[in-house]
Amino acid sequence: MPPRKRKPVELWDRPPHTGAKHDLLRSYLGAWFPIMAKYNGRVLYYDAFGGPGKYRGGEPGSPLIALQTLVEHSHFASMSGTQFVFLINEQDSGCAEHLEAEIEAFKAAHQPWPSNVVIQVNNETFVDLTTSMIDDFDERAVKMAPTFAFVDPVGVKETPMAVLARLSNYPKAEMLVYFAHEFVVRFCSSGEVDERLDDLFGTDEYKAGGDLTGRRRSQFIHDLYKRQLHDVCEFPYIQSFEMWDGRGKRLYDLYYCTHDTTGLDRMKAAMWKVAPSGDFSFRDRFADQDVIFAETPDTGPLRQELLDHFRGRTVTIQEVIDHVVAETPYTSSHVKRLTLAPMQHDGLISSPNQKRARQFPDGTLIQFPD
Ligand SMILES: C[S@@+](CC[C@H](N)C(=O)[O-])C[C@H]1O[C@@H](n2cnc3c(N)ncnc32)[C@H](O)[C@@H]1O
Structure with missing residues (x-):
C-alpha cells in the first residue's frame, strides 16, 4: 500500500x-x-x-x-x-x-x-x-x-x-x-x-x-x-x-x-x-x-508616582532614571523632556545645581517637595 x-x-x-x-x-x-x-x-x-x-x-x-x-x-x-x-x-x-x-x-x-x-x-x-x-x-x-x-x-x-x-x-x-x-x-x-x-x-x-x-x-x-x-x-x-x-x-x-x-x-x-x-x-x-502604551505617552501617572516616591528628597538624575526603568512601565527616554521638564515648568520640582532650566545632564540634582 x-x-x-x-x-x-x-x-x-x-x-x-x-x-x-x-x-x-x-x-x-x-x-x-x-x-x-x-x-x-x-x-x-x-x-x-x-x-x-x-x-x-x-x-x-x-x-x-x-x-x-x-x-x-x-x-x-x-x-x-x-x-x-x-x-x-x-x-x-x-x-x-x-x-x-x-x-x-x-x-x-x-x-x-x-x-x-x-x-x-x-x-x-x-x-x-x-x-x-x-x-x-x-x-x-x-x-x-x-x-x-x-x-x-x-x-x-x-x-x-x-x-x-x-x-x-x-x-x-x-x-x-x-x-x-x-x-x-x-x-x-x-x-x-x-x-x-x-x-x-x-x-x-x-x-x-x-x-x-x-x-x-x-x-x-x-x-x-x-x-x-x-x-x-x-x-x-x-x-x-x-x-x-x-x-x-x-x-x-x-x-x-x-x-x-x-x-x-x-x-x-x-x-x-x-x-x-x-x-x-x-x-x-x-x-x-x-x-x-502609545507613541505619545501620557506621563501624568509617572509625574504623580515620582512626587510620591521621592517626596522630600534631593536625588541625582541617574537615581530618577534607574527608578523609572526598574519600577515603572515607562522608559529612560520618557524621563527628562517628557516628565521632568514639564514638572519643573509647573513648579513641582527644582534643582540646586542645574545650569539651564529644564535640562538634566549627568550629575543634575533634583529636589522633590515634602
Ligand atoms: C499560539 S501558537 C504559536 C504562534 C507562534 N509563536 C507565532 O507567534 O507565530 C501555539 C503553537 O503551539 C503549539 N503547541 C501546543 N502545545 C504545545 C506544546 N506542549 N509544546 C510545544 N508546542 C505546542 C501549537 O500546535 C501551536 O502551533
Missing part, C-alpha cells in the same frame, strides 16, 4: 493583536541581537511554541520574524563573531513540517546562508524539550548561552512554573511569556482546572481569587503570577503588558522577565512603539491608573 499522505496543516488567520505581538518581537529583537552580539560568542533564541511558520494571509510567524530580524539587520555583518542558535519547537507534527518548509524557503531566499546562524526545529512538547535540554546542560556542567525564550502557548496547561524556573536559572536568560489572564480569572475558583492551575502558578494560592470580584480579582491573579515569576524563577525585573481588543475586552497578558535593566528598558521602548489601533491596545496598571 502506498504511504498515506498526511493531511496538510490548516493555517489560521492572524488577528490584529497577534500582529501587534509580532511587531513587539521584531522591535525588541532588533535591539537585542546587536546588544547580545557585542558581548557574547553564542546566543540562543528559543521559540518554544513555534507554530506553522506562516498565517493564512501569508504573514510570517514568530520564528520567521526572528530570523528575518537578524539576517536582514542593518548591522548583521558586524555580528559575524557571534553564533546565533535558533531553537524552534512545535509539538504538532503537521505544523512542525510546515514550519520546516517555511524555514527552508527562507534560507533558499537568503543564500549564501550565513555560517554563524544555526537553526534547529524540534517536534516535542515544551516541557519535554526544555527538561531534556536543561538536564543535558546539568549533566555536562555547562551553562546555557544567553537566551531569549518566547513562550507563546495556547491556554494554561503547557507552561508549568517549575519548567519556566529551570529555563530561567541563568543570569543571561530572559523570557517573554503569554498568560491566559481571562481564563484564569474565570476558573480560579471553579475547581474544574485546579491541577493545571497548580502547575501554571507553582502554588494553589490562586484559589483565593475566588473571594474577590471584578478588578480586584483580576489584579490579584496578575500580581500572583508576577510574584511567582519573581520568586520561583528568580527574575528581579518583570514588566507585564495587558493586551486589550478594540471592544474593551482583555485578551491575554504578556510578561517580560529579565535579570538586566538594559533589556527591560529596551522591551518597554518596543512596547511603547507599537502604537494602539482601533483593534487592540497594550496596557499596564500603574499608580492606580491604566497606562495605555
